[in-house]
Amino acid sequence: MKFHFLLLGVLLESSLLLAQKPKQPVHRDTPFTQDYAIKYYFKDSVEPLRVFTDRNGTIKISTKTGLFQPHAGQLLYPGTLEKDVSYRPIADKKIANLSLYQQQFVLIDNKSVLSDAWAGKLFLKHSLPDAHLFAGGSDFNFLIANGSQVEYLPKQGTGWKETGLEGRVLDIKYSNGQFYVLTDKAVYSVAEGAKAVKKVYAADNLTALEVTLSKLVVGTKNGYLELDKAGKVITPLQQKLPSADITCITAISNQLWFGSSEGAFYQKPDGKFNYYASERWLPSNQVTHIAQGEDGSVLVLTDKGLGKIMFTKMTLQEKATFYEKQVRTRHIRDGFNGTLGRMKNGNLATGTLQDSDNDGLWTSMYLGGQIFRYAATKDPQALQNCRESLDAMERLYDINKIPGFPSRSYERTGYKYEDKPWRRTDDPEWDWKSTTSSDEVIGHIFAFGAMAELIDDKDLKSRSIALIDTLMSHIIKNDMYLVDWDGKPTLWGKWHPDYVNNFPINVGDRKLNSSNIVAMLQTAYHFTKKEKYKAKAFELMKKHGYYENLMRPMKIIGQAPGNASDWSKMLSGDWNHSDDEMYYMGYWGLYRYAFNDTLKANYKKAIVDHWQFERPEKDGLWNILTAITGIQDFDLEESVWYLQEYPLDMIDWTVKNSHRKDIELLPPNFIEQTTKEVLPPDELGIIRHNNSRFILDRNGRGSSEMSAGDIWLLPYWAGRYLGVISGATTNTVKK
Template sequence: MKCHFLLLGALFCSSLTFAQKPKQPVHKDIPFVQDYSIKYYFKDAAEPLKAYTDLNGAIKVSTKSGLYQLYAGQFLYPGTLEKDVSYRPIADKKIANLGLYQHQFVMIDDKAVLSNAWAGKLFAKHSLSDAYLLTGGKDFGFLISNGSQLEYLPKEGTSWKESISNGKVLDLKYDASGDLFYALSENAVYSVSGKDKKLQKIYTANDLTCFELFSGKIVVGTKNGYLELDKTGKVVTPLQQKLPWTELTCISFIDNQLWFGSTSGAFMRKPDGKFNYYASERWIPSDKVVHISQGDENSVLILTDKGVGKIVFTKMTLQEKAELYDKQVRTRHIRNGFNGTLGHMKNGNLSTGRLQDSDNDGLWTSMYLGGEIFRYAATKDPKALQNCRESLDAMERLYTINGVPGFPSRSFERTGYKYEDKPWRRTSDPEWDWKSTTSSDEVIGHIFAFGAMAELIEDKDLKSRSIALIDTLMSHIIKNDMYLVDWDGKPTLWGKWHPDYVNSFPINVGDRKLNSSNIVAMLQTAYHFTKKEKYKTKAFELMKKHGYYENLMRPMKIIGQAPGNASDWSKMLSGDWNHSDDEMYYMGYWGLYRYAFNDTLKANYKKAIVDHWQYERPEKDGLWNILTAITGIQDFDLEESVWFLQEYPLDMIDWTVKNSHRKDIEMLPPNFIEQLTKEVLPPDEVGMIRHNNSRFLLDRNGRGSVELSAGDTWLLPYWAGRYLGVISGPTTVTKK
């Protein structure tokens, strides 16, 4: 090769020969359990009590104003709770509550415990006209309560009653193993023997709220955590408070898992002692949980004061999840060929949303396009190729619509829309407007996607067009002295790679390292595909003469806040870790490493990429991990990447989400990298964000106003993993 700048020595002139790399680990795509929610809302205010599913899969909800049933409802399209008028003969009965016995519905009114099952033969009369609690025991014997008294109703023989003095009775349970009932009041737990007509207080404490029988123990919820008793009332597990929320309202044992309801969401205890947290309208109509029970077909019913959240657990492979996301993107998120956002929604109602333009239309589309390029490279799916073609059409028009040679618009849209921001400009075509002030994050995204397309897509038309776009953009930048120059002849705010700008920052300000890394990657990509010497010459000039190589290789540990004598601009840019910069680094790493001028540079670039990745590891972001795998390292946190992909929510609506109140997370002191907690929460428990935000953000006020596209957030890391061979195709296809 021709050596540029001999003073650089062997670093920029030599080419190393590497031994064959050992194989990287591969995730076998077998079915995993994916959860999602179907929500049902009360039309009017109601005071719900219980929700149950019978052996036929029918679901009923009891309230203080009667029974309700679920109507309509599917994933992302909520249903309603309607008055249950299905059986007219009980319409005039004062049904106070609902229970389940032998997987059949039983009810209690002011006269009896009754059911429509068993040919309607169950009609056990009682003497507590205001009773509203019930549970069934052996051989159709029932224990009921009105809150202050208990009454046992045997199938045969005489009923008997006892009064409770220690606070209001809250719940009743039956233990078949000991043929004993248990009653919980606000201040005590009682055992009740229907056969022996014996009531015994076995535990006393204040602020009790709920209980459940579990593995030979009694799990008792309080206003501040839960504890476990043996059947005699002895405490075997002390008060547990490391929970998502400690003010408990109900406890249920479902499929060998303990579920807890609280005044701030529901959560399931996992085998490792941690919790899956189901809160916000991503999962349930309200965070005030009243009751939890087993639903139909591998689901759990979470009854709240506003309605029911039906949490469905189904098995699917990552590829099947990708197919669902692909449908989401293609049916709701394509605008003029761009990968867009569905915004302006009213409380998550998809029919009220409208596709909106973005300053980053080019970036989000580049990332989606990159994913589709990897998809086609891995599968040769003609649909992926068609998606590539449509997205490239949009990306290409960004350059042709504005009349500024080589300058990419931020976006374009039909004329007539009432734009509030100033960057919109008129075109020569009265039907269209374009958006100016393009940023460096769009540009690095463009080069990433065009480079990947030029390398991996064999279609001659798409390949040649992508190379032409690389050349057009980079020629503009070189011609304009390493600036991105807008319609007014001035550089845009962020499109600056000239040494006067880049090296004006102190060495610990991230933009100095970032801009150096990005422009070298862009110039390498341009040279790799065009073979025009001007790109290589400029890259080596920047690296040797202006220190860009030293800048891009600078360890991440040096990056921090600007010193006191730095400019205000430097201080503003370095107040904390910039996650948009992370996205820009990684969009550039493809070209930095993949199209390195020689093997020596490639080996050193690898060190810089892995050094950066070490700082990203706590976020468990699948995209950063999988793109780091391009360097060939063996440990790139594949397991955490799969965790990210599997835990990502199918519901991508930006709901209001809160986690800062949780007592099961360990907070960290404020720090530069914005890691708020010791461990990052799963993606389905935090707000909807793109890769340019911290995954440690605990709260988000989304209000259900936006649905993000899976194109850039999920499909890119998944298909990158498939192309790189670290995620296999599906080994088993699950039945629908």
């Protein structure tokens, strides 16, 4: 591609760009439903049976070793399940199970059905010593069962038994004058008051039953089906589910909830499922029972404990406030935005703030978010956060003796480092980390540029410009390399044409490094007005083809040809999502600080071309940063979906989705898109923007809590600053 046209027609392009632009869409920030979980764990191994909440909001859990109740517990701080000793007079009874009748707790032991409600008047004796299943009818009539027979207990008069059931009794439900009995081989109906059991459906491997006003929903080990009240199949076996091994079914507010051996789920009106699995939501995935809780919550009982799924109204602005607190209280180390690591099974109290090779990048992204926050709100707390983060970023340059060279990180001496990049300083109290990468550098320039442009504090503005100048002077002085303590370029800090253009044109690093260095030089020139930056940028673009490189369409990017170097082949084995992050950190300076309007218009084409490849991931940051170009369609709805669906619990739990039958898997491909449609963030593992959002499984083990500073706050506050997300329009009181 020829370059000379860039200097022609600038006035024409400028007039077009200055023409009235259509307004971009704006998300009006009204309350949405935010779900989160409060978990309660059994202290010892028990066999749980049922969980219910009565009209007073009291939760009780039945197990084969007695009743339990939850203690303490809140979001991120699990409670425990303790033996229920609240009513001593039943302590000597052999309570076999628990149920709910007219919103009151009812118990069954080896002799009777009883309750403390209704002044204790409910007390019906039975003759099945091992009975453990029961349901109440219209007027305190009960049908009970053990594993092989049922007994009807009327409020008055004589009861009866039935022993001729096929299979093992699993559950009893009541609806509109009829009891329904489930065995593993059949469904039976029992008309209230009659003395007959009628088989309405037969099949093998039945596991669960729910009865609604119009139908029977029957779970199996391989899906579920729906019957009318006479037993006729009205919905055939449904198997395209998050898990087909159904263990329980409960209707809550006209919504069917399914428990399984791999978590709980319900189907939304659009046909997709909300899937609750992993310890983000449940103590374990082996679900035993599901029940309605108070205030719209849902209780999911598992073999390890109880997950209480909460649903509350929240605006994005309120969610941002929650995350701001998460970052400031648990994720700031020496001013850096970092990860709380080395945790034991999600216990925040066991976590340690960790240094990272990417301390400069993650902090740059958090700092960028706080800059946008301040620009949008003028919040003094945001300004103070900016000041503290800039202090940390600035020290990356001061703590080593290499002019303009940013350290990866720094930490106090005495920590037993195992990594070779750690270097000693003259100060015996501190060490610094070398081998700084190009992704650190582009992050620094993004944050410093945004601060120089958007922060009205003279000190912060001048310091950020000085950092841009010292970093870029280092790179130019060292012939477009980032040179470390040993006088050698770091592995990734290379923008010289001999390195960049050595890659075949379809290897992504050629396009990426060209795009990044032009963005960095433009940023340096924009704020310092030093001609050396502008001259170097045009030299690279005109003489060395960097303009062609950065404008190259994404559809060309792929694996290196067979005759390419091993390094090229290694770097192009598949799509590199860290590169996506670097591109977008660079796009701010590439587009915002373009040398002229012609370049700006063409940069816009390159950014939008890249974004088209990223659209399937529905990454809120890529979408919202694409909005800097002024395009109207940047998937704002998907960006809001990303922000709303991100879990409040950002602990890196072990998450599995590859087993699911409700998702459409794709064959292996270069861009690593595993499914036709990306799953919601709260069903995936916690990842930063440098990872594919199509990763279905993650073995996190609850070992760390990720920071919302770069993952969520940056896209949200970028959206607020760019005006595509409004401030909260309704104040809500969180439950």
